Amino acid sequence: MNRGLYISATSLSANQKRLEVLANNLANVNTTGFKKDVSLTETFPEKLLAKLNGVQRPRLRGEAEITYETDGEVHTATTTEGYFVVETPMGNSYVKSIRFIVDDEGYLRTFYQDGREGYRTDYENFITDGRGNRLQGVGDIEGILQDIINYPPSHIVGTMNAGLKFQKIVTNFTQGNLIETGSTLDLALNGSGFFKIMDEEGNTYYTRDGSFVIDQDGILSTLRGERVQGLNGDIVIQGEEVVIGTNGEVVVDGNVVGILDVVDLENREFLRKIGDNLYQMAEDVEPEEIPFEGEILQGYLEGSNVNAIEELVEMVTLLREYEAGQKAIRLQDEMLEKASNEIGRV
């Protein structure tokens, strides 16, 4: 059937998932320490389109002009003729322009950033030489690029992709507002980092919700009863006056009883939300803990970092995109109707 129908449908289903993510953000607009999720979509790989019955004649090389720019580590290149071939998990993609960096092993790869300095390439796409070999290169990148342009045979008329796909959900870890509560055991983190929490089975969780209580054994714990970890394990608070310093030092009646184990994570993009404001490392991923560089504030809680205005604007745009996708489907349906009912009329 008409390929366009399926392409339009991908946009509808991706937008529906985007709304689900948005709905969750908006539902958590008042949740302590909540970090909003952002959905990322990407197109399917660009595939070559061939003319039916076209004469297959190979093209000559060397007629392309490459515009090449480099800005520190990032390289950008656009070609007028031919295509760059990028290896993606879903097959090769034929594109006119590429943006990449050279990774630690020398491979030319697409990249992403996670709000910190530096670029990341794990699970990203490779630039290839068009014959299935991943490209490695240092030095004269422009020269290398000149050699790898893929000139398709003359019956290739262009490229097309199969539409939109919902690629992944990324958690936005920017700071939320600090709300004063005055409660002794309400803690907020100012800066990137997490409280470490341990449940009864010894599983470690991370959280930014610092609304703690003291359980019946006098141990600092979350509202659900998981224990807040100090540098030397559980923190026992027995006394009247509890002061928690900006460095996490817990002072009870003048004696230091423990230091809160607040850490930042180098690979926080692998944290998974499990509900109850807790995060857990994804399966088979080891947490890379780095020192926390912010401060701990007593008597404050961190609000949600969901910005209702941004989310609403996004909701309106996605609704209109959805509508446009629906219109496109209807249009193609009408065309098919004409084709079947009017052209065929005798």
Add this chain to the structure above:
Amino acid sequence: MRALWTAATGMKSQQFNIDTIANNLSNVNTTSYKTQRAEFKDLFYTTLSRTDIVDQEGRPVNLQVGHGVRPTATKKDFRTGSFIETNGTFDVAIDGDGFFAVLLPNDEVRYTRDGSFKLSVDVDEGILVTSEGYYVLSEDEDLIYIDSGLRDIAIDDFGYITGIDEDGEIVELDRIGLFQFVNPEGLLAEGQNLYSQTVASGEPLLVEVEEMRGRIIQGYLEASNVQIVDEMVKMITAQRAYEINSKTIQTADEMLQLANNIKR
């Protein structure tokens, strides 16, 4: 359409938030009332199924979408309220931490910071009671008797009650019991300004005279610690959050309608 239900949890939570705020505001003039705050946590997450099995196999990519929010707790804020002068002999306020203990008719003990006590006179003996008639407990957890012949009853900083008898002699009576909890946030609010101990709050600990950080003030009552401005701000945010979640429902509904209209 999961978004419909997700947004519904958001609306329900904000309703709970408004309920809490309404209770705070209606208790703005309640003696020793402690303001409450609703706490929320996100609900569980599910991983969206991949459209293509081969696609990005083994890649720990995040594809989880949440199911909304739920209220988990209301936390009381035990900051001391302001003090209001009443000049009542048996009106006492606690400046600092701690609770008075009262004995209910069913012999259970409750704790309160509301010190508007009265004298329940029985023949020639008075017993210190709360407005509801519950007995106030002394430091030995006994009833506090005050002979009717005494005048100029004074309650000092530590809670010792003294009076002057007919001969002009100072008579020392009991000390009002003052109790503390490791985790006052864990106390259960029972209504009537009373709290009961729970597993989370820990056992009540008598505050000895030597350990007293705060003091007891006669002739004053502790006002509610509700900050009207804060509550109003919270009410606005809660109402808007409610509204926004209803917009999500509208959007989801509109999308469903559009999907329905694909087929003419």
